[in-house]
Amino acid sequence: MADNHSPPERRNPRPRSSRRAVPKSRLQPSGSSGAQAPAPPEAGGFRWTRQRREVFALLDGHRDHPTAAEIYARVRENLPDISLATVYNCLETLVGAGLVKQVNFERGPSRYCPNQREHAHLYDETSGEIHDVELKPGIDLHRIFKLPRGMRITRAEISLMGRPRA
């Protein structure tokens, strides 16, 4: 039987389109330690232009899952001449390289997350904040979900909604 196992599709954001993209975080379902260190900026196999470096540093330094427009506003403090299109290009490159995750909730624009650890996203309905939440150690998604026969999970993108307990 031929091995049809192809490498994971490289998914790029489509930030210029107003259409919603599919969530693209790469939460690993199970089996790994969950203790991965963030990828160093030297990783990724692409050239670190000043713009990419600034966008990544900004995301990494303030992990509040900003939108591209918010990133644009912040990065202009250091790079006043950068364009919004360049910010989108930087984000697309960083997402494509696996250094940044694109996070989508039902409404609203894509947000960006540099957290390389396995995690899901919890949207606080009262504040609009998005929290990174990690799976508890030892949780195997195959034990939580009733999968169709013969299927296994290769990647998970988990979005949760919540609010503070009353």
Ligand SMILES: [Zn+2]
């Ligand atoms: Zn995140």
